[in-house]
Amino acid sequence: MTRETRTVPEPAPSAAHAPFVIHGYDELVDRDTSWNAHAHPWDELLWNERGASMAVVGERAWTITPTLGLWMPAGTRHSGSAVAGTWFRAHFFGRATTPSLSDVPVAVEITPLLRLLLERLGDTGLAPDSRAATEVMVLDVLTPSPRELLVHVPASALLRPIADAVRENPGDRRTLSHWAAELGVSPRTITRAFNAETGTSFARWVAGVRAQHAVALLTRGWEVEVVAEEVGYRSASAFGAAFRRTTGLTPGSFRAR
Known part of the structure; x- marks a missing residue:
């Protein structure tokens, strides 16, 4: 199976002022996949529903799993990779509407409660008040983890x-x-x-x-x-x-x- 290499487009600077609080994205990759070095204008929480992936910042490489995620601050250039069969999740946090967990990449433990809250935000029928309450709870339980799968290369x-x-x-x-x-x-x-x-x-x-x-x-x-x-x-x-x-x-x- 060949490896797929993707180029992530760089959003315009004005995108940093997007009105969303938390916006989620997920994908099941069917082949080994790599992403070029890129940066987002929003903070990002990376984690996996299934499988393992890697994020690289400079000479530091983190492994991301269903139980250990990674907080990637806005503006941090990073590349990534995932093995075939990985179901990855990414949640973007609008800097105009939420405080940043950290200004440097940090591991985040994906607890059962945090997982349930993030999954609830994926419900397109969620009422605005319920969404706002859930987002507040995500921000409340989101904390750095002392555990991380990090290697300095x-x-x-x-x-x-x-x-x-x-x-x-x-x-x-x-x-x-x-x-x-x-x-x-x-x-x-x-x-x-x-x-x-x-x-x-x-x-x-x-x-x-x-x-x-x-x-x-x-x-x-x-x-x-x-x-x-x-x-x-x-x-x-x-x-x-x-x-x-x-x-x-x-x-x-x-x-x-």
């Missing part, structure tokens, strides 16, 4: 071979020492570079990439044991422990129902 000539290899194959089990020998530098040099570029260690960065890849597989219905092996762990228990340390959630939280 290093771009230096030293770390790029590691980043490309691990992101291409999260099951790659080469250790810090193996990479140091392969690149002809000391483990300490790689450690310092990872801390400087990503704010975390080599091991934690690899665990983050593996968690992102694992979520994409779990949301497609893969068994936990199979996912564990696919992303480089020798047992489901080792995978589960690493996944919880990285995300604060269990792998089962992302299993397709």
